[in-house]
Amino acid sequence: MLSLSNLAVARGGVTVLRDLTLSVQPGQALILRGPNGSGKTTLLRTLAGLQSPAEGSYDLPPDSVAYSAHADGLKSTLTVLENLAFWSRIYGGPPIDHALKALDLVQLTRRRAGELSAGQKRRLGLARLLVTGRPVWLLDEPTVSLDVASVAMFADMVRDHLKDGGLAVIATHVDLGLPEATVLDLDPHRARDIQSTGFDEAFA
Amino acid sequence: MSIWEYANPKKFMQTSAWALPWVVGLTIALLVTGLVWGFFFTPDDYKQGATVKIIYLHVPAAMMAINAWGMMLVTSLVWIVRRHHVSALAAKAAAPVGLTFTLIALVTGALWGQPMWGTWWAWDPRLTSFLILTLFYFGYMALWAAIEDPDTAADLTSILCLVGSVFALLSRYAVLFWNQGLHQGASLSMDEKENVADVFWLPLLVCIAGFILLFVTMVLLRTRTEIRSRRLKALLARERVA
Amino acid sequence: MKALLLRDLMLAFRSGGGFGLGLAFFFLLSVLVPLGVGPEGGMLGRIAPGVLWVGALLACLLSLDRIFALDHEDGSLDLLATAPIPLEAVVAVKALAHWLVTGLPLTLIAPGLAVLLNLPPAGYSWLVLSLFLGTPALSVIGAFGAAITVGLRRGGLLLSLLVLPLYVPTLVFGGEVVRRGAEGMALATPLALLGAISLGAAALLPFAAASAIRVNLR
Numbered sequence: 001m002l003s004l005s006n007l008a009v010a011r012g013g014v015t016v017l018r019d020l021t022l023s024v025q026p027g028q029a030l031i032l033r034g035p036n037g038s039g040k041t042t043l044l045r046t047l048a049g050l051q052s053p054a055e056g057s058y059d060l061p062p063d064s065v066a067y068s069a070h071a072d073g074l075k076s077t078l079t080v081l082e083n084l085a086f087w088s089r090i091y092g093g094p095p096i097d098h099a100l101k102a103l104d105l106v107q108l109t110r111r112r113a114g115e116l117s118a119g120q121k122r123r124l125g126l127a128r129l130l131v132t133g134r135p136v137w138l139l140d141e142p143t144v145s146l147d148v149a150s151v152a153m154f155a156d157m158v159r160d161h162l163k164d165g166g167l168a169v170i171a172t173h174v175d176l177g178l179p180e181a182t183v184l185d186l187d188p189h190r191a192r193d194i195q196s197t198g199f200d201e202a203f204a
Numbered sequence: 205m206s207i208w209e210y211a212n213p214k215k216f217m218q219t220s221a222w223a224l225p226w227v228v229g230l231t232i233a234l235l236v237t238g239l240v241w242g243f244f245f246t247p248d249d250y251k252q253g254a255t256v257k258i259i260y261l262h263v264p265a266a267m268m269a270i271n272a273w274g275m276m277l278v279t280s281l282v283w284i285v286r287r288h289h290v291s292a293l294a295a296k297a298a299a300p301v302g303l304t305f306t307l308i309a310l311v312t313g314a315l316w317g318q319p320m321w322g323t324w325w326a327w328d329p330r331l332t333s334f335l336i337l338t339l340f341y342f343g344y345m346a347l348w349a350a351i352e353d354p355d356t357a358a359d360l361t362s363i364l365c366l367v368g369s370v371f372a373l374l375s376r377y378a379v380l381f382w383n384q385g386l387h388q389g390a391s392l393s394m395d396e397k398e399n400v401a402d403v404f405w406l407p408l409l410v411c412i413a414g415f416i417l418l419f420v421t422m423v424l425l426r427t428r429t430e431i432r433s434r435r436l437k438a439l440l441a442r443e444r445v446a
Numbered sequence: 447m448k449a450l451l452l453r454d455l456m457l458a459f460r461s462g463g464g465f466g467l468g469l470a471f472f473f474l475l476s477v478l479v480p481l482g483v484g485p486e487g488g489m490l491g492r493i494a495p496g497v498l499w500v501g502a503l504l505a506c507l508l509s510l511d512r513i514f515a516l517d518h519e520d521g522s523l524d525l526l527a528t529a530p531i532p533l534e535a536v537v538a539v540k541a542l543a544h545w546l547v548t549g550l551p552l553t554l555i556a557p558g559l560a561v562l563l564n565l566p567p568a569g570y571s572w573l574v575l576s577l578f579l580g581t582p583a584l585s586v587i588g589a590f591g592a593a594i595t596v597g598l599r600r601g602g603l604l605l606s607l608l609v610l611p612l613y614v615p616t617l618v619f620g621g622e623v624v625r626r627g628a629e630g631m632a633l634a635t636p637l638a639l640l641g642a643i644s645l646g647a648a649a650l651l652p653f654a655a656a657s658a659i660r661v662n663l664r
Binding site (some may be wrong): 045048049050051052063065066067070071072073074075076077078082086087089090091092108128 | 448449450453456457460461491517518520522524525526527528529530532660663664
């Protein structure tokens with residue numbers, strides 16, 4: 001499970017979100033809502049361990065996170081299969097057939113990632129989550145450039161993940177049709193004034 | 205009361221503002237005394253003539269060129285371990301000063317070497333080491349200048365300073381491999397003739413003390429400027445939001 | 447980790463460009479130097495050790511910024527940083543991949559280019575051995591420089607400025623081994639030191655590089 005206590009996150013030394021206290025149980029999804037620049041990406045990057053919290057703390061089981069960013073991390077000269085197989089081996093070799101099927105990539109396996117359409121690339125990026133075998137998904141705008149059918153496909157994938165006892169934190173504007181998801185509006189948590197961390201307060 | 209209190213910017217600004225006039229005064233006094241004494245009241249060397257007097261600039265500058273890097277290494281470590289911003293800014297402030305000392309040492313050395321060795325420049329281990337030191341200073345300063353976020357810049361320059369120190373030492377020993385050096389062995393090599401030694405020694409010591417204080421003055425001034433510019437940026441950012 | 451190494455090698459072969467570029471540069475340099483210096487007897491042979499080492503070093507420098515910059519652009523570096531392999535290992539593996547596609551081929555073609563530069567016959571084996579021992583250090587140090595500059599626009603030029611001073615000891619010892627070898631002098635000490643630099647750099651710099659990447663990603 002994931003729990004935040006009094007978490008504040010900062011971007012470029014400036015706190016953007018604060019007072020986040022909540023917990024997400026296995027089988028639950030948390031949808032982050034908030035306008036651009038409200039700190040959704042910063043929060044997800046903090047939870048992924050790429051940056052440290054400005055204040056407070058969060059708790060996650062070790063080695064449980066799979067993070068999906070705006071960029072899919074695809075290599076355009078490698079084929080769909082090679083891209084996916086690489087990540088599968090990095091995460092210790094979970095099978096990739098299931099992931100290919102879940103996101104309807106089976107016909108594309110021999111295509112180079114550079115020749116895919118934007119939506120197909122995104123689907124490949126999301127398929128990576130399934131080969132990580134990790135229970136906690138942190139997804140940053142996962143539905144960008146997906147069509148309606150693909151969004152439904154993705155929603156099914158998340159639902160299956162939750163059913164298997166996984167959990168997901170998703171920053172998105174689209175309604176995924178996940179009734180079991182809790183929506184967190186980030187607006188009340190935004191840091192209104194510029195509250196710099198540490199140094200600058202010392203002599204201001 | 206611990207020494208780390210001075211790492212608080214406010215406390216640092218107060219203390220340095222109080223100390224600065226004294227340090228500046230003492231620097232001027234020591235430098236004037238040492239240089240005048242060295243230039244006008246010491247005998248010419250029987251071999252080197254009046255050119256020997258350049259040591260009063262050359263030796264202290266060369267010492268401080270190395271010590272400045274040492275100080276940057278220490279302050280970088282302090283930043284990495286304790287994350288005191290003043291420490292990182294002091295390292296940033298020291299770099300151009302250290303570079304200037306290095307260049308002074310190189311130029312005065314060349315001026316002295318021309319009449320003495322018959323050449324402006326020789327690939328002597330000691331000279332080469334200083335040339336390499338300038339490269340390290342350049343790289344360090346360029347990295348500070350290239351990164352916008354001040355904390356990121358402080359972190360990366362500190363890492364570079366640590367790694368650079370190791371490689372600077374390695375380079376020093378690497379160039380010793382060329383063995384045939386023109387340069388005198390020790391920095392204070394006048395003690396071959398005991399009777400003359402003291403005459404050159406004492407003013408040289410005064411000059412060295414003067415250069416150390418000159419370095420302290422410069423670093424204090426530049427650190428204060430850095431802190432003020434950080435504060436200015438914070439205030440401007442606050443104003444934009446309000 | 448093996449997966450990462452294989453991927454990097456595959457990428458280097460498929461994208462072309464970067465891989466052959468270093469070798470072509472090394473070749474061009476070895477042709478241009480004699481043209482500039484002139485064919486006078488003895489002169490070329492005496493400067494050949496230094497020219498070959500400087501050439502290998504500069505050829506290595508050309509492809510350094512690709513070590514992390516491409517992965518940073520397409521987002522893989524973020525994903526690798528959250529993956530189960532430690533970032534230190536990622537750095538080490540990527541440096542190894544860089545060496546396999548630049549340092550090793552440079553070492554292998556160096557004797558051919560040494561012919562162009564009239565390297566004395568006694569120097570050939572030492573040239574290959576010194577490059578074989580020394581180029582890994584160039585790749586690891588370069589990976590460190592690439593890690594420091596990974597988040598920067600126009601990082602390429604800065605990368606050279608940061609890395610070149612760090613290359614000094616490797617260059618000095620490498621050149622010294624070949625020069626002494628060519629003149630038939632004792633060279634055990636510089637050879638041992640060259641190996642020591644490579645091993646030391648490979649053992650320690652991945653940690654510094656990984657911490658630099660973490661700083662750049664946050």
